[in-house]
Amino acid sequence: MRLIVPLQAVAQGRGGLVLGSLIPCALFYFLQFYLRRHRPSSSSSPPPSSSDSNLSELTSMHRSFSRNLLSTRGSAGPSCISSRGAALARGDDNPYYVGLKRCAEDPYDASSNPDGFVQLGLAENRLSLDLIRDWLVSNWKDSLLSEEQELSVRGLATYQPHDGLMELKMIMSSFIGWLNEGYSFLLEINCFIIFFIKQAVSEFMGHIMQGSISFNPSQLVLTAGATPAVEILSFCLADAGNAFLVPSPYYPGWDRDIKWRTGIELIPVPCRSTNNFNISIPALERAFNQSKKRGVKVRAVIVSNPNNPVGNLIDQETLIGLLDFVTEKNIHLISDEIFAGSTYGNDQFVSVAEILDVENFDKSRVHIIYGLSKDLSIPGFRIGVIYSHNENVLAASSKLARFSSISAPTQRLLVSMLSDARFISEYLAINRERLQNMQALFVDGLKELGIKCASSSGGLYCWADMSKLIGSYSEKGELQLWDRLLNVAKVNATPGSTCHCIEPGWFRCCFSTLEKSDIPLVMERIRTVIQSN
Amino acid sequence: MRLIVPLQAVAQGRGGLVLGSLIPCALFYFLQFYLRRHRPSSSSSPPPSSSDSNLSELTSMHRSFSRNLLSTRGSAGPSCISSRGAALARGDDNPYYVGLKRCAEDPYDASSNPDGFVQLGLAENRLSLDLIRDWLVSNWKDSLLSEEQELSVRGLATYQPHDGLMELKMIMSSFIGWLNEGYSFLLEINCFIIFFIKQAVSEFMGHIMQGSISFNPSQLVLTAGATPAVEILSFCLADAGNAFLVPSPYYPGWDRDIKWRTGIELIPVPCRSTNNFNISIPALERAFNQSKKRGVKVRAVIVSNPNNPVGNLIDQETLIGLLDFVTEKNIHLISDEIFAGSTYGNDQFVSVAEILDVENFDKSRVHIIYGLSKDLSIPGFRIGVIYSHNENVLAASSKLARFSSISAPTQRLLVSMLSDARFISEYLAINRERLQNMQALFVDGLKELGIKCASSSGGLYCWADMSKLIGSYSEKGELQLWDRLLNVAKVNATPGSTCHCIEPGWFRCCFSTLEKSDIPLVMERIRTVIQSN
Structure with missing residues (x-):
């Protein structure tokens, strides 16, 4: 403004108004251009959208003159991000x-x-998305707002425990136990539930479960998907520079989920097609000794069961072999059982929890990862689970769950969905x-x-x-x-x-x-x- | 079983059945007891609930004999978690x-x-929870399931972009821009919206915004709360061992959110009551030089505006001073503006984005944290925002957002809530x-x-x-x-x-x-x- 007025006076006469507007704008354009070329520009700044840049250019033109000089003065170069950030920013x-x-x-x-x-x-x-859709259409509204709306909005909107609502933990525990009982058990429940009102189903399930594998809700930490669950658990079990042994082939996402922020090394332990890619304890033994030789501390073995990418199940004998191995080496076992309910065929899925229930291993070194993305077809809901008997792991991971909390509306919705035993068993x-x-x-x-x-x-x-x-x-x-x-x-x-x-x-x-x-x-x-x- | 049967034969005669059941149970009890005392027990294993332990004891008694010997054999001691995990597990x-x-x-x-x-x-x-409640009661169902239910369930249940839905990013951008316009602007919108159908409101808001502060949706990364937003941003800007300068008093949660997993040091830079705790650039300068002397690399200044815990606003002059400071030192500025919409009194809130819009600073070194926990009273929804012009920060933090994604149902609900301009302005x-x-x-x-x-x-x-x-x-x-x-x-x-x-x-x-x-x-x-x- 300060400059535009005198320049208008210079350009008096015919067309003065037009020239008086254009000339200073042009001058300022070249001034901007000059200043931009002679100040350190950031290579990392994205090109602003054209409408944005035009607007900001116009509004800033007459105010930024002195600022340009000031801000250019001391700048020591383009802004740099951290080396770990830069490594992530690079394309895959x-x-x-x-x-x-x-x-x-x-x-x-x-x-x-x-x-x-x-x-x-x-x-x-x-x-099976059609089944999820039908349930949502029928139950969406009722699942979230009860008649006592005051209570409901507090349960939805205000701060909730970061590691998950106890209601959801309870129903999740029953659900995981339920999956492990297999299909025949579901049919039994199907016959039973017609005698129970919906509100009683969750208690009923908890009751039914006691006779078989029991998952204690207070040993569950819920996270926004299985991805943070495995990261948080890894962070708690190993320090940067430590390693996990991983029977391979393994899920490619682990290289990202476990390594990126924790600094943990993953050591593949090859399985062979001659054995249908089953886990070999002697191969784990060799890998463990090799790591020891090069001074790398192995803190855990991590497996997926059902295996991702092969799709085979870990049989009972191998599970016991794994438990013996981690006991002998005084390390941990992480069992990712996210496909536990997505089984078919004649082989029976056996959770490591089932072995722990009947064999007398030290439970504090065994941890299960679960989630609803696969078995319930709802990856968009972002529901992950850490199940552990180790109270230090539970204490630390509950605290870290604040970085990966599930929103309360989604949790309430899930309590309702998982409590609907008839729907779940049919699904x-x-x-x-x-x-x-x-x-x-x-x-x-x-x-x-x-x-x-x-x-x-x-x-x-x-x-x-x-x-x-x-x-x-x-x-x-x-x-x-x-x-x-x-x-x-x-x-x-x-x-x-x-x-x-x-x-x-x-x-x-x-x-x-x-x-x-x-x-x-x-x-x-x-x-x-x-x-x- | 193998042992119970021969013992039953020994205890033949009157009451043989009872004794034949009790004696082996008692023997096994003492055997268990003996083995437990002579194997390394984990001090970190929580006591199982009484019903659990009884059940598992009973079922395992006759199956775990050989296993006890095996699993005890090679154990090198109680299971240990990582040192960083153990530090977190300790009570606060x-x-x-x-x-x-x-x-x-x-x-x-x-x-x-x-x-x-x-x-x-x-x-x-x-x-104002009553207002949120009323909106939810009226709009809950409609907000999530449209008439084309096929599309909706895919948008809810399946994998979505980890860093947030573009729809929500768009409406969030408008919302943040809106907040910065202050109350008088809201009244204008109030008069306008009666002419627009609900579906058009988001476009309308985007249109309105162009004249003032514009937040580009593609420069937003959405996370499950502001807590992971600030952690992810910090991870991207600084390596472990680097430091941030923080005018103090500051929000106590930062010591947890920024330091725990990133290894970044926070250096408090004292503000004084004589100045109503306003930020002092000379004090920042001194802290920067002191850090340099002891070999610690300062990567950013982080401030909250409105300040938490004081509640004062950072005035325009100080903001420019901060921008000059970070430019001169070639470091970053993080402005946490999570209380931007929770202002009152006569002072006008000025976002650092507003300064960037009119002053010609290097935008790639300025980053804004926002969230809906405070201004919309919905901390239970876990909605956080990183806003940055730096494409490397955006690329890296979008990838890290996979550890802190917002569930799709919650995002859909928010799109609906934030698009309801009349509700938002009234609220x-x-x-x-x-x-x-x-x-x-x-x-x-x-x-x-x-x-x-x-x-x-x-x-x-x-x-x-x-x-x-x-x-x-x-x-x-x-x-x-x-x-x-x-x-x-x-x-x-x-x-x-x-x-x-x-x-x-x-x-x-x-x-x-x-x-x-x-x-x-x-x-x-x-x-x-x-x-x-």
């Missing part, structure tokens, strides 16, 4: 994330986007059936293409042996096939190397995001790649 | 947490628990009025007791000078007064030493959890302590 070239991103940007949909990318890389269950039964059908269809489809899968009994995926399709029997050959599957066939499967599988050519294929009717198309796309070999 | 003796815990265990309620502890330690706003206006009234009543009450408060214009608390009431003018004297307030008067106020206040005798008193009618009782309780001096 890991095929697991590259594939997920490609699919998210252009997802296949039979009707709206038939040429899009087919997502076999994401363990998300869409097979689990139907979901298991659909999962089994889909798995059979998908595995058969691959078989017709000459691709065999590892034997599996759980999870939302199969573990396919495509080693015959790779050019060179190496990680390079595997990634070349992955690239052709993604970029030629537009099919995103997860290559085994991202799961630290020691044998090249294995791929994890998640089938639960598909419709049955999609399978022929997916197989046809894969066939294209095979034929172009 | 910080008066801030001790007071909060006491109140939570036995909370005052005028009708149901009149002898309970009065909570002045928690910045939670209950003054904010009424809430501000109630806040102001409550603040005036509370401060007057203290004044009658001879206790003066610092001048304030925002927040849910006042900053009370009780230095005349302390025995010795020291931290010890302050904590003695805190102890008497808590244990004699059953009033939990936060002592200034937990906020790193350099002058003893100041207390933060949150008044927004009270009813107006509670104030005489609270003052009476404080008077008891004064009179017993």
